[in-house]
Amino acid sequence: MPGRATGACSGVPAKAVAPVILPGMLIGEHTHNLDPKKRLSIPAKFRKELGDGAVLTRGLDGCLWLFPSAQWAVLAQRVSDLPMAQSDSRSFARLLLSGATEVQFDSLGRILVPDYLKQYASLAREVVITGVHTRLELWDKGAWNQYKTKLEKNGDAIAQKLGDLGTI
DSSP states (O other): OTTOOBOTTTOSBOOOOOOOOOTTOEEEEEEEEBOTTSEEEOOHHHHHHHTTEEEEEEOSTTOEEEEEHHHHHHHHHHHHTSOTTSHHHHHHHHHHHHTOEEEEOOTTSEEEOOHHHHHHTTOOSEEEEEEEETEEEEEEHHHHHHHHHHHHHHHHHHHHHHHHTTOO
């Protein structure tokens, strides 16, 4: 029929396709305050996916990573399977595993951020919580803004590199 969109091969009218958000996918960006007792409120939409508890650890690029317990178990096993004879494997395992702590949500949906992790990520009062598919990242707001600005400026070049690798 003229003027009417159809599916590529079928001749059936095309339907709008809604984006697919998989269950358990952590996405989005939220800013919350770290209180004087080092408690941080995790947005309800993220708490739902994290379940009763999670694992908080040192991340890369100056942030903290917060994993659902099941996802943490997968990552911890992969790290444990790295060859111990390689210095970089041992170092990464130490960074990730020795800094990890199990966290529970209080009645207000807050977690306690230990001093050593607060210092590692240089967290001040405002903390940005970003969903990155299988984990959350906790960033000091100033550090996040600086990192995000750099990332946005280099997005095309990053996409090109990933495309060259066949990733995207």
